[in-house]
Amino acid sequence: xxxxxxxxxxxxxxxxxxxxxxxxxxxxxxxxxxxxxxxxxxxxxxxxxxxxxxxxxxxxxxxxxxxxxxxxxxxxxxxxxxxxxxxxxxxxxxxxxxxxxxxxxxxxxxxxxxxxxxxxxxxxxxxxxxxxxxxxxxxxxxxxxxxxxxxxxxxxxxxxxxxxxxxxxxxxxxxxxxxxxxxxxxxxxxxxxxxxxxxxxxxxxxxxxxxxxxxxxxxxxxxxxxxxxxxxxxxxxxxxxxxxxxxxxxxxxxxxxxxxxxxxxxxxxxxxxxxxxxxxxxxxxxxxxxxxxxxxxxxxxxxxxxxxxxxxxxxxxxxxxxxxxxxxxxxxxxxxxxxxxxxxxxxxxxxxxxxxxxxxxxxxxxxxxxxxxxxxxxxxxxxxxx
Amino acid sequence: xxxxxxxxxxxxxxxxxxxxxxxxxxxxxxxxxxxxxxxxxxxxxxxxxxxxxxxxxxxxxxxxxxxxxxxxxxxxxxxxxxxxxxxxxxxxxxxxxxxxxxxxxxxxxxxxxxxxxxxxxxxxxxxxxxxxxxxxxxxxxxxxxxxxxxxxxxxxxxxxxxxxxxxxxxxxxxxxxxxxxxxxxxxxxxxxxxxxxxxxxxxxxxxxxxxxxxxxxxxxxxxxxxxxxxxxxxxxxxxxxxxxxxxxxxxxxxxxxxxxxxxxxxx
Numbered sequence: 001x002x003x004x005x006x007x008x009x010x011x012x013x014x015x016x017x018x019x020x021x022x023x024x025x026x027x028x029x030x031x032x033x034x035x036x037x038x039x040x041x042x043x044x045x046x047x048x049x050x051x052x053x054x055x056x057x058x059x060x061x062x063x064x065x066x067x068x069x070x071x072x073x074x075x076x077x078x079x080x081x082x083x084x085x086x087x088x089x090x091x092x093x094x095x096x097x098x099x100x101x102x103x104x105x106x107x108x109x110x111x112x113x114x115x116x117x118x119x120x121x122x123x124x125x126x127x128x129x130x131x132x133x134x135x136x137x138x139x140x141x142x143x144x145x146x147x148x149x150x151x152x153x154x155x156x157x158x159x160x161x162x163x164x165x166x167x168x169x170x171x172x173x174x175x176x177x178x179x180x181x182x183x184x185x186x187x188x189x190x191x192x193x194x195x196x197x198x199x200x201x202x203x204x205x206x207x208x209x210x211x212x213x214x215x216x217x218x219x220x221x222x223x224x225x226x227x228x229x230x231x232x233x234x235x236x237x238x239x240x241x242x243x244x245x246x247x248x249x250x251x252x253x254x255x256x257x258x259x260x261x262x263x264x265x266x267x268x269x270x271x272x273x274x275x276x277x278x279x280x281x282x283x284x285x286x287x288x289x290x291x292x293x294x295x296x297x298x299x300x301x302x303x304x305x306x307x308x309x310x311x312x313x314x315x316x317x318x319x320x321x322x323x324x325x326x327x328x329x330x331x332x333x334x335x336x337x338x339x340x341x342x343x344x345x346x347x348x349x350x351x352x353x354x355x356x357x358x359x360x361x362x363x364x365x366x367x368x369x370x371x372x373x374x375x376x377x378x379x380x381x382x383x384x385x386x
Numbered sequence: 387x388x389x390x391x392x393x394x395x396x397x398x399x400x401x402x403x404x405x406x407x408x409x410x411x412x413x414x415x416x417x418x419x420x421x422x423x424x425x426x427x428x429x430x431x432x433x434x435x436x437x438x439x440x441x442x443x444x445x446x447x448x449x450x451x452x453x454x455x456x457x458x459x460x461x462x463x464x465x466x467x468x469x470x471x472x473x474x475x476x477x478x479x480x481x482x483x484x485x486x487x488x489x490x491x492x493x494x495x496x497x498x499x500x501x502x503x504x505x506x507x508x509x510x511x512x513x514x515x516x517x518x519x520x521x522x523x524x525x526x527x528x529x530x531x532x533x534x535x536x537x538x539x540x541x542x543x544x545x546x547x548x549x550x551x552x553x554x555x556x557x558x559x560x561x562x563x564x565x566x567x568x569x570x571x572x573x574x575x576x577x578x579x580x581x582x583x584x585x586x587x588x589x590x591x592x593x594x595x596x597x598x599x600x601x602x603x604x605x606x607x608x609x610x611x612x613x614x615x616x617x618x619x620x621x622x623x624x625x626x627x628x629x630x631x632x633x634x635x636x637x638x639x640x641x642x643x644x645x646x647x648x649x650x651x652x653x
Contacts, residue, residue: 036557037555037556037557037558037580037581038539038554038556038557038580038581039468039469039556039557043556044467044468044469044556045467045468045469045470045544045550045553045554045556046550048541048544048545048554049541049545103540106540106541107538107539107540107581108537108538108539108540108541108554108555108580108581108582108583109537109538109539109579109581109582110538112518112536112537112538112539113538115517115518115520115536115538116517116518116538118518119518119519119520119536121516121517121518121519123514123515124514124515124516124517124542125515126515126517126540126542127517130517182542185515186511186515186545186546187511187548187643187644187645188511188545188546188547188548188643189545265484336545337545340550341547341548341549341550342477342481342482342502342549342550343478343480343481343484344481344550346467346468
């Protein structure tokens with residue numbers, strides 16, 4: 001099974017070469033960050049979290065969304081997801097891996113990361129987040145490896161793995177809930193301090209994660225002999241359609257509360273995002289692109305005839321991912337810091353090394369994902385040949 | 387809400403959270419080291435500071451307080467505002483007390499400079515969120531302490547502080563500390579490394595020797611600055627801070643958040 005990772009055609013090695021190159025560039029930039037400090041990023045005393053923590057937040061959602069294939073398959077015995085499940089689980093594994101790396105690259109003293117375990121602090125949501133994420137990584141690795149190995153041997157998976165699979169369902173919900181609690185429990189940040197943040201995180205995760213999974217399945221269909229099945233892809237598209245509507249509903253509820261109550265400190269972050277605040281408007285174009293994409297995808301994804309066209313579906317999924325990425329991977333974290341508690345509006349824009357590090361971490365995740373999927377594809381091919 | 391009910395609600399909340407996470411650490415959540423001792427802290431000892439806004443209108447008073455503090459603690463002088471470190475500094479009244487001004491307040495009042503520093507809150511959000519207990523509320527005297535050797539530089543405390551009282555070392559601070567002719571640092575207070583958070587410590591190192599905080603001592607030496615900053619213990623009924631608090635109209639920052647600041651301002 002593992003030897004498949006080391007054998008492959010030209011395309012496989014080229015792909016790994018691309019990811020590897022990006023990782024090396026990211027590592028070089030990270031080396032600079034380690035020696036010079038985080039001042040080489042665009043972060044500052046007012047906006048203390050930026051691109052890294054934003055990507056972490058976005059990717060926790062991608063990781064959690066594996067539950068959208070695990071739940072129908074294992075709880076409802078929805079057979080069409082038979083081949084999709086392993087793709088979802090391995091996507092979760094690489095997403096959690098990226099989350100962990102993003103946390104580490106954001107730290108001022110990364111060598112002290114073990115302090116979180118040496119001095120466990122149950123009153124800190126960051127401690128809980130680390131616990132649930134590491135647990136989720138472990139659970140998915142075990143489930144993925146064990147069920148896949150059983151399938152390869154043509155035997156049913158061992159019985160002990162079943163409770164673990166059931167556990168993985170609430171666990172997936174917990175990782176994104178705890179991540180939302182990181183933000184929503186802070187009295188200092190009105191923009192984040194909203195009870196709907198966790199539900200919103202989950203809804204947007206269940207739109208962006210399955211969209212990414214659809215794209216990956218479509219790519220595998222086109223370039224390999226692995227077909228996750230058209231019915232499975234269409235079912236995922238339906239899930240995306242519902243999640244998009246629910247997410248939009250939640251966002252509108254946030255907007256209503258802020259706009260109708262008209263309370264300045266509730267309005268400021270939204271003003272900054274959509275129209276700019278006192279001439280500061282770095283995120284405004286992004287937000288309108290995101291809003292437009294959201295509206296288009298909500299409508300088009302809801303129409304079965306449209307989402308049934310493979311090419312259109314691919315474009316729509318890419319648009320969903322971009323829209324949610326703008327919302328969570330760009331705006332949500334930064335807007336929480338603007339204006340600052342002392343009324344300062346300090347804008348944030350990532351720097352070149354910061355972007356290189358971010359791309360490098362993504363490349364590392366996709367490197368791992370490519371290898372994992374390669375093994376899945378080869379094993380499947382052999383199973384079908386016999 | 388009574389302290390008991392608050393504590394109960396918090397513990398219940400954390401217990402539910404713990405169960406929701408499905409982890410065998412629920413008992414740890416009940417321990418809540420910081421909150422469990424909140425009342426003890428209150429009853430035993432709590433250092434506090436009273437800032438006289440009028441006396442601090444004197445530019446020299448504000449300048450010497452910051453200068454004394456920053457040289458006492460080897461705080462670097464970084465010109466770039468993005469990376470600037472500050473333990474005590476000035477902000478405009480309208481930004482320090484956003485709920486105390488309105489559009490018809492006199493402009494001089496809104497723009498008035500006010501000294502700000504860590505509030506050493508009774509219920510500090512920074513302590514609540516720290517994942518390593520690198521910042522904690524000292525039981526003996528209520529100072530919110532910082533261990534720069536344990537801090538991992540996650541900056542969660544900076545997101546949690548409603549007062550912007552914390553600074554992160556985005557770069558090596560040592561290059562920006564003004565040394566004298568012999569290359570000596572201004573004081574023997576330990577310098578920090580890049581990648582950790584720092585803030586005012588109410589001069590814990592001076593209190594140990596029975597001295598007043600550096601900023602207080604500095605303003606008292608300025609003509610007309612005596613009493614611009616008053617430092618004392620809230621647990622001692624006869625302390626100067628208690629006398630001022632009982633006699634004068636004082637305010638503290640963003641009271642509605644429930645953090646319980648221990649820096650007060652005489653209006």
